[in-house]
Amino acid sequence: MADHAAATPSPQPDLTRNRLPTLFEVLSRRTLPPVDLFSFYIYMRDQQRSVDYLDFWLDVAQHMSLCRHYVRELRRSVLVSTPDPERGSQRSSGILEGLGDMNHPVAGPSMYASEKEKDQDAQMSAFLREDRGEHHESPVSSSARQERPSTTISTPRDPQTDSNSPPHTVARQDIRASAEKILYTFLLPNAEREITLPGSITQDIITAIEEFGRDDPEVFDVAKDYVFQAMERDAFPGFLRMKALGNLIPPTLIMRLIIGLVSIFGGFWAAFVLIFLNESRMTRLWLILPFTIGVYCLASYQYSLDPILALIGFSEYTPFNFSRVREPYVRKLISRRAVMVLTVTVLIDAALCVLFILVPGKRL
Structure with a gap:
């Protein structure tokens, strides 16, 4: 006992935790990205x-x-x-x-x-x-x-x-x-x-x-x-909302809101122009692009979650820098939310496309 130093043991992440971590667990370095101490430090610096x-x-x-x-x-x-x-x-x-x-x-x-x-x-x-x-x-x-x-x-x-x-x-x-x-x-x-x-x-x-x-x-x-x-x-409740229920940070969300609104506006403008020019339904199929981009970006903004990034296991911690989601419970939670957001996106996008592609045209 006396021949060697009694070193302080390094904390180990709890891989069996079937719940969101507490602040003490985060500060004790017992959690994994995206709810680890490094992510909380960045959140306190950039958001709080x-x-x-x-x-x-x-x-x-x-x-x-x-x-x-x-x-x-x-x-x-x-x-x-x-x-x-x-x-x-x-x-x-x-x-x-x-x-x-x-x-x-x-x-x-x-x-x-x-x-x-x-x-x-x-x-x-x-x-x-x-x-x-x-x-x-x-x-x-x-x-x-x-x-x-x-x-x-x-x-x-x-x-x-x-x-x-x-x-x-x-x-x-x-x-x-x-x-x-x-x-x-x-x-x-x-x-x-x-x-x-x-x-x-x-x-x-x-x-x-x-x-x-x-x-x-x-x-x-x-x-x-x-x-x-x-x-x-x-601070900690907002950190969990951002990192355990979403995978995007506020600057990216604002950018997606702007892109989503512009895309949706462009989609509606193009749809009405094509309908009143009596263009064919094949031509109007191009409306899928602006509507899909717009709905996807707005859904990501609404839920603070990019469903495709979530399904492949990534979370954003600084603008356009991503880390893997390694906390098991958070990974399951985000994946379930990603499926839900993707379902909502597909349904709304499909409804808009069907409405404006299949509606009869009338040249003014």
Whole structure:
């Protein structure tokens, strides 16, 4: 146990899920396209215009993972060697030994944590508060720093990353730097990417970090849960409607609306011209083209779904960029809707074509 690192396991997608995923499952990277974290990130950036909230949540989750990684390394060093009394108190060593491996796959909102996880995280935060003046460093940290320059932990911005675990040894000052980065980026007035939170929440965090020197994960718990609930209430339902019930994005839908209206108008104009010129039914067969294009585009706009793309298994995430639909339940759901939309399209198109092709002509 003590001879190797207790790495945080990477989350695995749930391929047996027979329902739409929850926001927690999406943020935990347990879902597949088109309802994965990458797609949600793009949705928050391009549609909701509130990606800063998601970045804040991801940064706080990363901070939690950083703290867990640091405490795991420190705990391992305590277990494999005789603790040096000068490096920490007996109380701190006792807390470390009682924490367990802390191999939680993700750092999520407190309402989804198990009692064991909540207890371990509370003990970890208590240890970090006691430890903040001692600046523990794991045994391998010193040698690692001699081999390469010290680097500040930066929060990964790639939502496709499978794990929040840091790629190298974590030092105590890295945790402090991570907490301050979150504060200065998202929470201070006029910060670079300031997010709107209740004033009491923001002030409590600022006071805890700047006046009391705290950097433990509990500092951000209230804000993280508030942001999670706001995304779950205001953004996630729209994300599921767009990605689980459709496969097109708003710019493409507007384009299809315009093409559909122009095609339908052109079809009606050509139909009346051909009828009143008493053209043959063979000539009027060309009306199938504008009516089919128009009805197909308008149906795609109405249902936010391109039925042919859906049936071959593709979903749009940015204009004219597509990814495969890999989430099993979403694939079945979209396929059923595609058949329905295609049926409606064929029926309306057939009715228009039959009406304007078979109606008797009369030259004016």
